[in-house]
Amino acid sequence: MSGLAVSNLSYSYGAKQALGDVSFEVARGDFCALLGPNGAGKTTLFALLTRLFLPRAGHIEIAGMDLAKEPRKALGRMGVIFQQPTLDLDLTVRRNLSYYAALHGISGRDAARRIDAALDRLDMRERAWEKARNLNGGHRRRMEIARALIHRPAVLLLDEPTVGLDVATRMSITAYVHKLCRDEGITALWATHLVDEIMPEDALIVLHRGDIVAKGRVSDVVAEKTLGERFAALTGSGAETAQ
Amino acid sequence: MNAWLTAMSAIIWREALRFVTQRERFIAALVRPLVWLVVFAAGFRAALGLSIIPPYQTYITYEVYIVPGLCGMVQLFNGMQSSLSLVYDREMGSMRLLLTSPLPRWWLLFSKLVAGATISILQVYSFLGIAALTGILLPWEGYLLVLPALILSGLMLGALGLFLSSTIDRLENFAGIMNFVIFPMFFLSTALYPLWKMGESSPLLRDICAVNPFTQAVEVIRFALYGQVNFEALGWTVLAFAIFFAGAVRGYDPSRGFIRGKAGAGGG
Structure with a gap:
């Protein structure tokens, strides 16, 4: 069973086509990088995957659940880290986590146990009663990732999760999500325009102007060039590395 | 559970905690009706004679007349403020977080409404409490009986806000709503003057007031405060709630792409 399967997906805003006939599959436990310059259609793809929009054509399957036919089951198998921060900064770390758990119908002792586990993952038990505002950018992002894992999803969608973070934090968060895929069999789709977040064994999809211009294992797609050079050649844009 | x-x-708790942490919002919500009550009513008392109309059984002062309208105003502003925060939430992403919950979307939106109505009821009771301290007392049972009326009016005005928020794609456009929705709704209603008084100056204005859903909500509150039920107003308020809520659910329907313009403008 694949973690995430998309077939013949297309979407347009009026006359402007944002995605044209996109198909790909991410195997269970794979870290798949969705690489594309700004405006490639990454955010549109995420909006379709999270059912903020419904596609006019095409088919999405999340951990074997059809998103169109069984939207609630499919959403329940999915954890999402949005590009925009979604923490309530004036509420405590713990309250933020319990709010999320409740949105997934988890309450009481079960919720408390899962929240403790999430805090341990972050090594943040002692900061549970602090306001989210007091956390730095890296900790906030880590917290959003730990939060997205509370309902034990099979698929994790991350939309440019490292925007605005320093290099060291970016690298450690990237490594952390790779580890989640490896150790816990979670399927991750990681949108980015930064090639240095991608490892040679990752799956790769290069999106450009709404179309997939390359897909496969990073090592296969790249061949003997560097990923940065290959990306630039595919999209005709200067690839970005650490900022 | x-x-x-x-x-x-959880949605109600989040809303309540956010409200408590925003002290300015609470104070503003209280001061607004009190200013009307103290300043406006004092000035108008002399100018307006009120006859005895239901639900009142005796002559009342103008301050007493406008209390239900001000309760409605508290809820109207709260409804708009919640929807303002929804537009903000949508830009910030927490609305997306809510909508990716595996529960039906209409239930999530309804929960949002219940949360907003709860906050508005806290505000109304605080307002009624301060009004009582200034000597404006209502029948004691009215304070209890008004609760179901406030739930209904709070839901209806919240649904209006939710519906409007689904039609607005940017925070800046919200000022227009203030001018074209809140003020006309408030002034063209029975909050400040009874219908017959409006009719004396213009039958057209009176008719507009009569079909204004805010008028109906205010009348539901007014009658409930005196232990009575205005079935006509109740029916119209329920109908208005149903229409606004249906509009909101439709507005947030994913097949209609409620943030259609935004994703295109987003990072990519």
Whole structure:
């Protein structure tokens, strides 16, 4: 069973086509990088995957659940880290986590146990009663990732999760999500325009102007060039590395 | 606890905690009707004679007349403020977080409404409490009986805000709503003058007031405060709630792409 399967997906805003006939599959436990310059259609793809929009054509399957036919089951198998921060900064770390758990119908002792586990993952038990505002950018992002894992999803969608973070934090968060895929069999789709977040064994999809211009294992797609050079050649844009 | 109720109570808690942490909002919500009550009513008392109309059984002062309208105003502003925060939430992403919950979307939106109505009821009771301290007392049972009326009016005005928020794609456009929705709704209603008084100056204005859903909500509150039920107003308020809520659910329907313009403008 694949973690995430998309077939013949297309979407347009009026006359402007944002995605044209996109198909790909991410195997269970794979870290798949969705690489594309700004405006490639990454955010549109995420909006379709999270059912903020419904596609006019095409088919999405999340951990074997059809998103169109069984939207609630499919959403329940999915954890999402949005590009925009979604923490309530004036509420405590713990309250933020319990709010999320409740949105997934988890309450009481079960919720408390899962929240403790999430805090341990972050090594943040002692900061549970602090306001989210007091956390730095890296900790906030880590917290959003730990939060997205509370309902034990099979698929994790991350939309440019490292925007605005320093290099060291970016690298450690990237490594952390790779580890989640490896150790816990979670399927991750990681949108980015930064090639240095991608490892040679990752799956790769290069999106450009709404179309997939390359897909496969990073090592296969790249061949003997560097990923940065290959990306630039595919999209005709200067690839970005650490900022 | 059932997953649906778990989510609803969490949404209410979040709203309540956010409200408590925003002290300015609470104070503004209280000061606004009190200014009307103290300043406006004092000036108008002399100018307006009120005859005895239901639900009143005796002559009342103008301050007493406008109390239900001000309760409605508190809820109207709260409804608009909640929807303002929804537009903000949508830009910030927490609305997306809410909408990716595996519960039905209409239930999530309804929970949002219940949360907003709860906050507005806290505000109304605080207002009634301060009004009582200034000597404006209502029948004691009215304070209890008004609760179901406030739930209904709070839901209806919240649904209006939710519906409007689904039609607005940017925070800046919200000022227009203030001018074209809140003020006309408030002034063209029975909050400040009874219908017959409006009719003396213009039958057209009176008719506009009569069909204004805010008028109906205010009348439901007014009658409830005196232990009576205005079935006509109740029916119209329920109908208005149903229409606004249906509009909001439609507005947030994913097949209609409620943030259609935004994703295109987003990072990519």
